[in-house]
Amino acid sequence: MTLSRRDFLKAAGLAIGGAFIATESAQAKPDPNEYAAMLYDATMCVGCNACTNACRQWNGTAPETDDRLLYDAPKELSSDTWTMIQLYQGENDTSFVKRQCMHCVDPACVSGCPVQALQKTAEGPVTYDQDRCIGCRYCMYTCPFHVPRFAWDTAQMPVIAKCTLCADRVQDGLPTACAERCPTSALIFGKRGDLIAEAEKRISENPARYVDHVYGKDDAGGTSVMYLAGVSFENLGLQDLGTKPIPEISEGTANIILPGVLLGAPLLLGMIRLTAKRGGWEDTWPL
Amino acid sequence: MAAITRSNKSNIPISFWPLMALTLLGVGLAIYRLVVGLGVSTNMSDHYPWGIWITIDLFLIPVAGAAFTISLLSYFLGREDYHSIIRPAVLAGFLGYGVVGVLLFLDIGRWTQFYNIFIPGFINLHSFLEEVSLCVTLYTAILILEVAPVFLEKWGYKAPIQWINRSIFVIAGAGVVLSMLHQSSLGSMFLLMPHKLHPLWWTPSLPLLFYLQAVYTGLSAVAIAVRLVWRAMGLPIDRMLFRRIGQAMSINLMLYAAIKVGDWMGAGEVPLLLRPDAFGLLAWFQFLIGIILPLGILLSKLVGHTSGPFWAGVFALIGTFIERLVVSWVGLAEPNPVSYIPSFTEIFITIGMIAGAFLLYGVVVRYFKLFPDPKQSHA
Numbered sequence: 001m002t003l004s005r006r007d008f009l010k011a012a013g014l015a016i017g018g019a020f021i022a023t024e025s026a027q028a029k030p031d032p033n034e035y036a037a038m039l040y041d042a043t044m045c046v047g048c049n050a051c052t053n054a055c056r057q058w059n060g061t062a063p064e065t066d067d068r069l070l071y072d073a074p075k076e077l078s079s080d081t082w083t084m085i086q087l088y089q090g091e092n093d094t095s096f097v098k099r100q101c102m103h104c105v106d107p108a109c110v111s112g113c114p115v116q117a118l119q120k121t122a123e124g125p126v127t128y129d130q131d132r133c134i135g136c137r138y139c140m141y142t143c144p145f146h147v148p149r150f151a152w153d154t155a156q157m158p159v160i161a162k163c164t165l166c167a168d169r170v171q172d173g174l175p176t177a178c179a180e181r182c183p184t185s186a187l188i189f190g191k192r193g194d195l196i197a198e199a200e201k202r203i204s205e206n207p208a209r210y211v212d213h214v215y216g217k218d219d220a221g222g223t224s225v226m227y228l229a230g231v232s233f234e235n236l237g238l239q240d241l242g243t244k245p246i247p248e249i250s251e252g253t254a255n256i257i258l259p260g261v262l263l264g265a266p267l268l269l270g271m272i273r274l275t276a277k278r279g280g281w282e283d284t285w286p287l
Numbered sequence: 288m289a290a291i292t293r294s295n296k297s298n299i300p301i302s303f304w305p306l307m308a309l310t311l312l313g314v315g316l317a318i319y320r321l322v323v324g325l326g327v328s329t330n331m332s333d334h335y336p337w338g339i340w341i342t343i344d345l346f347l348i349p350v351a352g353a354a355f356t357i358s359l360l361s362y363f364l365g366r367e368d369y370h371s372i373i374r375p376a377v378l379a380g381f382l383g384y385g386v387v388g389v390l391l392f393l394d395i396g397r398w399t400q401f402y403n404i405f406i407p408g409f410i411n412l413h414s415f416l417e418e419v420s421l422c423v424t425l426y427t428a429i430l431i432l433e434v435a436p437v438f439l440e441k442w443g444y445k446a447p448i449q450w451i452n453r454s455i456f457v458i459a460g461a462g463v464v465l466s467m468l469h470q471s472s473l474g475s476m477f478l479l480m481p482h483k484l485h486p487l488w489w490t491p492s493l494p495l496l497f498y499l500q501a502v503y504t505g506l507s508a509v510a511i512a513v514r515l516v517w518r519a520m521g522l523p524i525d526r527m528l529f530r531r532i533g534q535a536m537s538i539n540l541m542l543y544a545a546i547k548v549g550d551w552m553g554a555g556e557v558p559l560l561l562r563p564d565a566f567g568l569l570a571w572f573q574f575l576i577g578i579i580l581p582l583g584i585l586l587s588k589l590v591g592h593t594s595g596p597f598w599a600g601v602f603a604l605i606g607t608f609i610e611r612l613v614v615s616w617v618g619l620a621e622p623n624p625v626s627y628i629p630s631f632t633e634i635f636i637t638i639g640m641i642a643g644a645f646l647l648y649g650v651v652v653r654y655f656k657l658f659p660d661p662k663q664s665h666a
Contacts, residue, residue, distance in 0.1 A: 111479060112415070114404055115409040133400075134400060135395045135397035152325055152333070155323055250478035250479045253494060254412065257472075265464045269461075272362045272463075276456060
């Protein structure tokens with residue numbers, strides 16, 4: 001009786017552990033250089049906010065007007081504003097900076113989402129599925145760029161909102177709405193690999209104009225939205241995040257703990273049984 | 288039976304009234320929160336997406352882990368002297384997890400589809416939040432089974448008690464495994480935030496630290512509760528038991544301290560400790576008051592008195608609270624200088640749910656047999 005029960009648990013543990021490892025290896029990652037991507041050159045941006053407007057038109061988000069209802073004037077990203085231009089004004093330098101989801105190659109939000117509401121699609125965009133989302137807001141904490149926003153004012157079924165890299169356009173072969181609208185070509189759309197080459201070419205042709213770094217090429221394991229700038233990225237709110245994918249340590253831990261527990265659990269149960277036998281209170285459990 | 292006929296069955300004790308009032312207020316506010324949404328009822332924002340509820344959950348889970356630590360010690364290590372406190376600890380654990388469950392339910396924005404966390408096609412095995420959700424749910428179910436005999440024996444159902452008794456080793460074992468898993472996973476949840484959580488608290492050892500902390504915090508809760516409750520009920524306190532609890536606490540505190548110090552040194556974070564800012568002070572306060580002071584008490588002669596583990600427990604709980612507060616709230620970096628102060632609704636829902644748990648505990652203590660008879664001893 002005891003033996004068969006233990007064997008069953010062991011077999012179940014092995015099966016689940018095996019399935020876990022199998023799904024793990026089955027997910028071959030597409031080549032990040034083939035991902036749909038954007039390059040934003042802050043030195044070419046004139047801060048016209050045409051990108052914000054194009055985003056609103058395509059995605060149907062409401063403008064965030066000021067007191068006089070005259071300007072669409074969002075101060076930061078929100079559940080209604082998925083992209084916008086901010087201005088950095090230093091003592092001797094100044095620069096615009098565009099905000100939107102960075103579409104990480106290895107996104108922390110996707111790794112952390114309990115119900116796979118956030119997913120990395122094969123084309124590159126990180127998308128959101130509100131039918132899965134439970135509204136726990138863990139993604140807002142896991143994102144190193146503070147991107148996902150929550151529709152706080154929605155009483156029932158509030159959503160998480162963020163830029164989708166126009167996944168619905170990209171899959172039809174169209175560029176993102178914001179990149180298509182940009183009048184100065186400060187924002188361009190293309191394959192990630194091509195945009196990295198373009199960015200590096202610009203730096204080498206004009207080293208005085210740029211900080212010698214393509215932000216997003218390797219930062220946080222690489223992102224699909226990349227930046228060129230003439231001022232320090234730190235000043236633009238683009239932190240030094242290292243080059244390792246954010247989920248690395250967390251997923252490494254999960255890959256050890258889960259199969260470990262599934263295989264170790266029957267062992268622990270056996271230990272309890274032994275303790276009970278030794279103590280002679282097998283049949284009179286203290287409950 | 289004698290207890291019932293003696294006590295005035297229809298009269299509600301005076302101490303229950305304030306608890307009932309707070310619980311009712313909490314329930315009312317909870318309904319209000321579900322109707323109007325999070326934006327209106329709480330002060331959470333895009334800058335503070337988690338508020339006091341998550342902090343309280345992170346603190347209550349190790350405290351309610353008392354049930355798990357007692358099971359661990361008595362079922363795994365065969366410490367029979369713990370048997371007399373299994374029942375009160377398991378009930379406290381169940382009610383603690385009940386509060387956590389209710390607060391989590393109120394906290395998630397899309398609560399009408401909370402069950403998505405159980406749908407196989409949705410489950411993300413990489414997500415420690417998913418792991419915590421599943422383990423906490425399953426563990427609560429196990430606590431129900433463990434606590435059920437208290438009610439079943441009172442109402443005279445013999446067969447289910449026997450069934451539970453026969454499978455208790457699987458039930459208790461699963462409970463211990465699930466607890467080890469989710470207590471550590473609670474720390475693992477923050478592994479995804481290396482750039483947000485303050486470096487004095489972020490470490491790859493978070494799962495191990497949270498696990499050790501859960502063990503000594505659970506024991507602290509037991510030491511405090513047993514001393515207070517046993518005294519109030521006039522039961523004789525088992526000094527040997529307290530010494531054992533104290534020893535188990537000190538082992539876990541020492542391991543925690545060693546890993547914490549090792550991590551600070553290894554990651555070169557000592558300069559951060561010497562910086563005179565709020566985080567440096569909090570780290571020192573947590574380490575000295577929450578780890579070193581209880582260790583000092585437990586390694587002194589005081590461990591032989593009931594007051595030793597009791598006071599060590601009080602300080603250890605303070606330390607745990609600080610860690611959980613920093614990790615879930617004040618230590619999470621936010622570039623904009625926005626502050627968060629919980630709203631009236633958030634505070635009184637929290638108080639109401641905790642009051643409800645105390646109320647239910649009081650009801651069970653009064654009308655069911657939770658504590659051992661002084662006459663018949665287990666060991």
